[in-house]
Amino acid sequence: MPKGIIISASSNLYQIETENKIYNCTARGKFKNEGTNVLVGDKVEITISSEEKAEGIIEQILPRYNEIKRPKMANLTCIILVISMKMPSPDLLLLDKELALAKKLNINTIICFNKTDLAKKEEIEKLSKIYKDIGYEVIETNAKNKGEIEKIKPFLENNITAFAGNSGVGKSTLTNSIFEKELTQEGIISSKNKKEKTQLQK
Template sequence: MKGIIIENSANLYKVIDPNSKDVYNCLARGSLKNTGITPVVGDRVEFLDKENVIEKIYDRTNYIKRPKIANITQIVFVVSMKAPNPDLLLLDKQLAFAESIGVKSIIAFNKCDLVEKETIENVSKIYKNIGYCTIEISAKNGIGIEELRQKLKDECSVFAGNSGVGKSTIINSLFNEQITEEGEISEKNKKGKNTTTLVRLYELEKDTFIADTPGFSTFDIYEIEKEDLSHYFIEFVDYMKDCDYVGCSHIKESENECKVKKAYLQGKISSTRYDNYCKIYEELNKYKKW
């Protein structure tokens, strides 16, 4: 039978049959070890329903190491407008990561009830203007949830963002029920507490899956070569074709040599995006040296 792994703890895998919705508790066949590929959540597999054994893992379209998940088609980056404040450096890092693995991005600005309309606009337009899909949400009041639901249709989406930004609350309102534990922000330190511990896929509707993951905030951004980073800043791509040098870093070159820098100085590239590019580039540089 064909199925999808929706949960994994230790060597036990829950495999769903997408047609019947039946879930089977499976082990992986020992011989799978020889292939060097360990099954993970999101894997399409061939399994024996009577013996509860996974026999084969189908080729993956993508694979993320931390948390371990395969075959996602888009990432929903949840950014809290307040408590905690938006972390655009993290967002830009994660958007670059999504571009590097060829996965679509959705930016969900949450807790919009806590700030002025103008504050939301100022942030969201940076991303809307360069072609990203943005949604304004107040999960607490159910605002923006239906718009998000439309974007999730027929996709396998992972929710990402710092703890406390509202991922679990959003997922719960999508399901109209409590499926993940909500962490309370402690009034004392305003630091989000993450209570979700498992990576698990939930079927929202037929062919539509979503995953709430713990610690999905750093990704493997460090696997990107600094020379490649600008390719994953989508609004840079058109300008960088005309830079004078093949290996232009778009940082230390002059605005005459570098068309990205020129565009930034002319206000055609957002200054937070450009600044974050420089910061991430420097981080990648340090990381590689280290």
Template sequence: MQEGIIIKGIGGFYYVETESKDIFECRARGKFRKKNITPLVGDRVVIEVTDNNSGYIIDIKERRSQLIRPAVSNVDQVVVVFSIKEPYINYTLLDRILVQIEKNKLDTILCFSKSDLVTEEEYNEVSRIYIDAGYKVIKTDVVNNNGIEELKGLLRDKITVFAGPSGVGKSTLFNVLQDKVKMETGEISSKISRGKHTTRHAQLINLEHDSYIVDTPGFSMLDLSHIDEFELMHYFREFKEYLGRCKFSSCLHLNEKGCAIIESVENGLLSRRRYDNYKLFLLEIKNNRRISK
């Protein structure tokens, strides 16, 4: 018996890296299917080796965290990669991703890539929104190697998922951060200003002894239907200071009188752009509840 971590899963085969850094191609025992348990990239597992490079997964250790989309377990933090230009930043998508990460109680690093394409003023205008919201923000530029060492330091001794839309330079960042796996990089479509999807499955890559990064398939929309309407406000970090100050305890911060969140937005203490996305998501959740009844 050996212990290891699943670094990749394709078509029912799971590739397990053991402590000795050997990699075994494994199938899961039937007991997992009977219990409706699917092994995930990031799972710590026990395997039974049948020959030199293959075996079976016989046990999955308890997961300390689990993401549904992408399907990865035991993640410590998420690096959310967005470019400000080429493609232009989609604030609604960014906030939607951040809500999902907050729900999963994971640490977040917001990485603005391709910083060589924007002025300092343009970068500050965008980054200030998220710094004020309480996020760790860094800017990277692979052309001039700016921010790469800082990012490497933040990845040390953690399992880190990289998330974000296609075309923002995630694969390019991966190729700069490590040389074990060459990620295919895609050009931006001139018609839709989005990148081609170049990553087909989640894959965990070892940077050093206990540091892993996960590349995940690109995505553009995330479903919020599993979030309760009274839950959403807690996933906007900057709201927390004002929660409980509203006139009505049942305030959803939509259009109620005496709402501390609305007043703070009007007074410039909270980002109107972020608040507008909160309202958009809240109405989406309420509409979904109405349709499902």
């Protein structure tokens, strides 16, 4: 039976990436009956109902390495925690909480200080040093500068990776330039009231 990874889920439709092709699949009713959530990141076995239309059915979910609730995902092996240096200012409590959770789930964590163009070099170095000194991999990026995305790419290879971090820190900007196309919408941070909130562009 062909094996693949669920790369997207929307209601009861799943995209499964197999070695050579992406199939649009539904899931067998048994999963719902058993109360099993079918998650992005799940490794699955499928039967192909139409090769021509690239359609199939998920038959089996293979054992999970781990599972997280928010966002609902399975088999994460890497998290890139994005912290912005300014607008919004660094949320170190959130960072520490996420580092602890990732450790518990056995997920490798990379800390990415973004918006380095908005901060002083010394500020960035001071923060970076704290986390480097306790053994974390730290990268510093200006997501607006497309070349810097190369710093992140090596961590994406052979991993199932999630980008995490507060709204407005630059996750969409980073992911869009990694894939060199618009996958997600970039938000606009309201600078009028500096409330650090993100508004989606319509």
